[in-house]
Amino acid sequence: MWTLSAPPVGTATVTVTLSAAVGSVAGAATYTGVDAISPVIGSAAAGTDTGANAASLVLNNTTPADGMFSVLALGNIANTSNVRTQASVDLVVADKRWDQTAGVHGAGATRGGNTGQNQAVNTGVVWRWNVNDSQQRSPHAALLVALR
Numbered sequence: 001m002w003t004l005s006a007p008p009v010g011t012a013t014v015t016v017t018l019s020a021a022v023g024s025v026a027g028a029a030t031y032t033g034v035d036a037i038s039p040v041i042g043s044a045a046a047g048t049d050t051g052a053n054a055a056s057l058v059l060n061n062t063t064p065a066d067g068m069f070s071v072l073a074l075g076n077i078a079n080t081s082n083v084r085t086q087a088s089v090d091l092v093v094a095d096k097r098w099d100q101t102a103g104v105h106g107a108g109a110t111r112g113g114n115t116g117q118n119q120a121v122n123t124g125v126v127w128r129w130n131v132n133d134s135q136q137r138s139p140h141a142a143l144l145v146a147l148r
Helices: none
Strands: 040-050 054-059 067-074 084-086 095-101 105-112 123-128 138-147
Touching: 040 054, 054 067, 054 138, 067 123, 084 095, 105 123, 123 138
Parallel strands: none
Antiparallel strands: 040 138, 054 123, 067 105, 067 138, 084 123, 095 105
16 A cells, blocks of 8 residues: 655556566545645554455544545455455445456445444444355455544
């Protein structure tokens, strides 16, 4: 994940160069009104290589004005479906922004900070997918960033 703080107004080009021939999915997201001095209030990363069919990341002590951005890369695409989002700890379902397949299932989602439902002060993004055979490994990596 790359960030650019306080860029000039206008359009920009994002170029991704890989050092080997591998499948990849790339996406871009923009935010307005983000704190330019200290934009990132928290981040988390997770990865595993199991027969599981979910990944979730939660950040503690967020506020309704915060924003979240999450990405997921899911391997073993012959054994897995495309990904979808599900309600998090505060009952909010993140908005899936892209979901593509190119050697991996890759997806990105955004959402606002905690809603206070269930008296939750934590916010997260939950990713789900289906597996054809739970005995086959389905490696994945997920990343979540919270912005003020």
